Amino acid sequence: MQPLSGILTISCPDRKGIVASVTSFLAQHGANILEANQHSDLADKAFFMRVQFELDGMDLDRDTIGPAFAEVAGSFEMQWQLHFSDRPKRMAILVSRLDHCLYDLLLRQKAGELVAEIPLIISNHPDMEPVAHNFGIPYYHLPVGKTNRAEQEAKIAALVEEHQIDVIILARYMQVLTPFLVQKYPNRIINIHHSFLPAFVGGRPYHQAYERGVKMIGATSHYVTEELDQGPIIAQDVTQVSHRDSVEDLIRKGRDLERLVLARAVRAHLEDRVLTYGRRTIVLE
Amino acid sequence: MQPLSGILTISCPDRKGIVASVTSFLAQHGANILEANQHSDLADKAFFMRVQFELDGMDLDRDTIGPAFAEVAGSFEMQWQLHFSDRPKRMAILVSRLDHCLYDLLLRQKAGELVAEIPLIISNHPDMEPVAHNFGIPYYHLPVGKTNRAEQEAKIAALVEEHQIDVIILARYMQVLTPFLVQKYPNRIINIHHSFLPAFVGGRPYHQAYERGVKMIGATSHYVTEELDQGPIIAQDVTQVSHRDSVEDLIRKGRDLERLVLARAVRAHLEDRVLTYGRRTIVLE
Amino acid sequence: MQPLSGILTISCPDRKGIVASVTSFLAQHGANILEANQHSDLADKAFFMRVQFELDGMDLDRDTIGPAFAEVAGSFEMQWQLHFSDRPKRMAILVSRLDHCLYDLLLRQKAGELVAEIPLIISNHPDMEPVAHNFGIPYYHLPVGKTNRAEQEAKIAALVEEHQIDVIILARYMQVLTPFLVQKYPNRIINIHHSFLPAFVGGRPYHQAYERGVKMIGATSHYVTEELDQGPIIAQDVTQVSHRDSVEDLIRKGRDLERLVLARAVRAHLEDRVLTYGRRTIVLE
């Protein structure tokens, strides 16, 4: 059993004394630091930090840490968030007809690798309903056609609100979201794209890769922004291919990449390790 | 000491009996096959083969193998080439001001990893002259300005002819070749591009990679065609990067990639393992 | 729908004319070769080949190919096998309490990545029964204690015979098999060991890796022989770790390796791509 811990994530302009102020605040209140990571972007004079600390032994409780920290935060113009380890994030999975990423997330969550609650699975197809059923998770079938996209996205948004969802995972959800949903959840929608972005943006990336004759294929997990496949990248990986691989082989090999890369990105997000900065991410691990 | 061997490379439409015909031809003439690789592109009904065989024990010699094989070749509409292991390819290296790929090629050739003769090094800058001198290789300084490009490329072509060059390596040669040179040596000019193509085509790919916030950088070695960075890819590789890496770090990490990927491509070419097919390569290893 | 094909695997002493004889035999009988791979071990003068060919168009059928080929085989002292693509191998999975390799094999089989029938799952624990149930596969619970090992292995052997099993997969089956079973199925039992063999033979390899302070962990899939963890290696892979990784982190990261490496080995075996040669394997892909 992990002890109850707090996780503080911070972004601010870089200047002297930030680490000292944050860690002194924690030390003064009796906190034991479990893990601390920080990054200074020397080019842009920006500072990023994630610090995880035990609550046991502190003279503050979960309701008073934030207000007490606000004073430190204010003096450094920090954007900050405070999370607690006993409040796992609530994750909605959106999927179409391919089951490999869905299974992968569900099995990793079951194994404790992904610490999250999964209150619902949403799909534009009925195919994955039996999988959801096996894992005891409610399944919402919201088919998307030419005329009902806005309507169905409104339903998705309503479900997300109702279930107090923290993060939406597009686990090979083959619909482009409209700005309505994307703007509603900045840095809270994670997609897996089946290419090494920025190569092969858009549709059918394995076919594009085959045509171009590349010797490696990749997968990219990123936050969704309004511009297709242009959001901040959280994780990427590649694998070797050769002239012997048909498009079907690329698709097969790519499935393993997609699963691993998406899982890595989701895990980092769930652990509050991902800070975004313009088009880039800082992954503090 | 390796025994004298012949290397036959073949491209033709796929149909029944090709492997049998080629290997029976060799068997009938007493050849011992050292290595044979073939590939059938089932989608396009195309066939590719590389077979390496000992000459010792054959009832044909190096001058009569080709004519004898022509009959087999004709019946299958083969494009084919015959090389001999005691005639290493002659390689010209073009370089600008960065020494890492140049040193790498020279050291690998010296170590016997790259079996080739290097009769000359050509550069648009004087900087690498001492390196060439250390390795005892003539160095031609052909500076390229706004007005003399055609003239200098004509000199390059003259040197290539004079020295009976088989393959030209652009080892970080920072000039775009004109169609004149490119058309003259199809599939005989190998470039190293410092990105995972087709991502980050063109100039300053490490800067582009930094701006996009990718989590891996790559290098690509390809034959040069008239369309910039679009030629058939021979080899690619990538390495992990993170938010901690500045552009300078990407450049440093990329140097190792560039060396390894270029060396892999050059080695495959020198061993007659690379067949091109439209925009793609078949690398028979 | 793949066309019906035959797969011929061959091992024999290396000499002139083998490839010609095999491919001429196929050509004479009208076979179209889909894929052919061969390897000559020059040091040991040994020859290995795998050739896959379409039956459609041949003047032999599946019952007469073997007898007809026997003559070619005899003249080269070949050990050979002939398989047909419409007779997938029958695979028994043995598992203990960890579900990740089991799920992985079942999902890949369901997705068509592993072409095999799975008539039964055997375990020394009851835990995986619901998984087997979800996939509609009979589950045999054969607990192993200090006194009943021989008896339970006899039951396993009986089930293997009864269900005409071709290959046994130890998907994190945490029992050392006795020579009785191992000798019965040479090169037909595949294990996944959670280290980069030959490092960390035996129990608790992740703990051993942690203690030694290695910077990468690995997984190895191999055929089971009488000597523990010493059988011919089919596939291996590694992943990076660091001082930040606890033993639990190594176990978590290792799960992905185990799944990928086991799946790769099983796939190669199911496609008749693995030939063994002393302690080594030839994987013809």
Add this chain to the structure above:
Amino acid sequence: MQPLSGILTISCPDRKGIVASVTSFLAQHGANILEANQHSDLADKAFFMRVQFELDGMDLDRDTIGPAFAEVAGSFEMQWQLHFSDRPKRMAILVSRLDHCLYDLLLRQKAGELVAEIPLIISNHPDMEPVAHNFGIPYYHLPVGKTNRAEQEAKIAALVEEHQIDVIILARYMQVLTPFLVQKYPNRIINIHHSFLPAFVGGRPYHQAYERGVKMIGATSHYVTEELDQGPIIAQDVTQVSHRDSVEDLIRKGRDLERLVLARAVRAHLEDRVLTYGRRTIVLE
């Protein structure tokens, strides 16, 4: 031009307030932190830190920082070291007859990738003298026979003292050092072993790897201790091999691994990123 910076490395028992104390000390004296990394080993309650800070703007100079910090250090029982960026480490390279690691280190130093002075190269063979000469580095030929080992190691030690060497690199130096030298320079002698340790300890690891039929080969860089190939590992990497690779191929492929892994370890050491902890290293990057 990098600004002058100090690098403080710290090991101590883990307890509350360490990071706060260290960073507050720096903040109070006006230091700007460029990079800070720390690690808490939760199992062993041990703490490790590396912090790099600019001297410009501090109210202490290079002579007074250490004494001022001693007070902080004392209260936490720290083992600590303070280095300055304008005092690059002095590195001796020991080499036998293989040139690839030697060239690699020299070229990286020349390119600024390895910030170090190289006052001398020592070898038990004369072969590398021309390389040393090309790079303008004094070369000491100290041949080692059956009877003069102690004598030659005494000469090595004398040279190391005379040239105020900080770190000794065994760049494929094919002599086992005696305890005399090893004990003299704990955590200051770096070796490259051409296997993925702990696999294939001792001599001829590529031959061992070939015999065992592994599917990947590796290289390991470690500090030298009295027990052969058992010192704390700094860096490791691997590459794929197959049945097609002869021992000579493994040796060739291994050369690239050896160079990359040794360079990574040396760079980490030169930047004071490696702390040792029993048999393990903490590499703070």
